[in-house]
Amino acid sequence: MIKKILLLILFLGSLTFQAQNIVWKTTMEAAITASNEENKPMLIFFTSSSAPTNLQNEVFKTPDFAVWSRDNVILVKLDLSDINASDADKEQNVKLKNAFGVQDLPEVCFANASIRKSKTTFQALGKIGYKPGGAKAWISESDAILHPSE
Template structure:
């Protein structure tokens, strides 16, 4: 009987941990993210990062982007896109080209840089992005960062 109770407790614990660990989806394919954002009528959050070398990017990730507050906010408000510029890991050539094009389009000069954009289609049916605003690292953790993000997304 003790074994049965222990097995049941372990099973429940594992199930709860699996549920709790369901993380946000960070898209890397702009076309896919664009389509999802259009379908769900949400703006894109474009995170320009140097994931394996940028100290401020890592700090932003740890203090904001990996928090429960951000996770809840993001699920309700945006479609997440990571546009990475790593130094030690290799990205697929197609992804490198896409990320550089986005970097030029949004005139990103430093990292981390987060831009918010609304997907739109032109009269000719071409894809377009309407810039809503941008931010980077904000002192004060997730609460302060989310205040800035809400001001951008809600205006």
């Protein structure tokens, strides 16, 4: 009985630990490099300090999202209100927000990118905002964007 309880605690603890170990890239250069090396699309999270936190709290901070994101995407967080970002990064992030047609924050865009002759080309796959229903519903909708033929 004690072994079963210890195994349960260990299992639940590892899930919580995974949820807290999500690593977000904050520059597009690093994200594009990782995306191409790992052959995974980018999940670009556009946000700001004044944006609602429902998406982060109900989806991004869950064990389900941690496992799913590790296996399916490269996480990129572009905080449009980040005072520590360089002027060039701020300008780039606003241009990307406009190029992807992001209207309301927070919003997630899925994309692939390639760099040829110092020029970056993005292939938008789709976008999604906050939807009530929790992580599993959000992940299901995201999978439909990333794998439309399945």
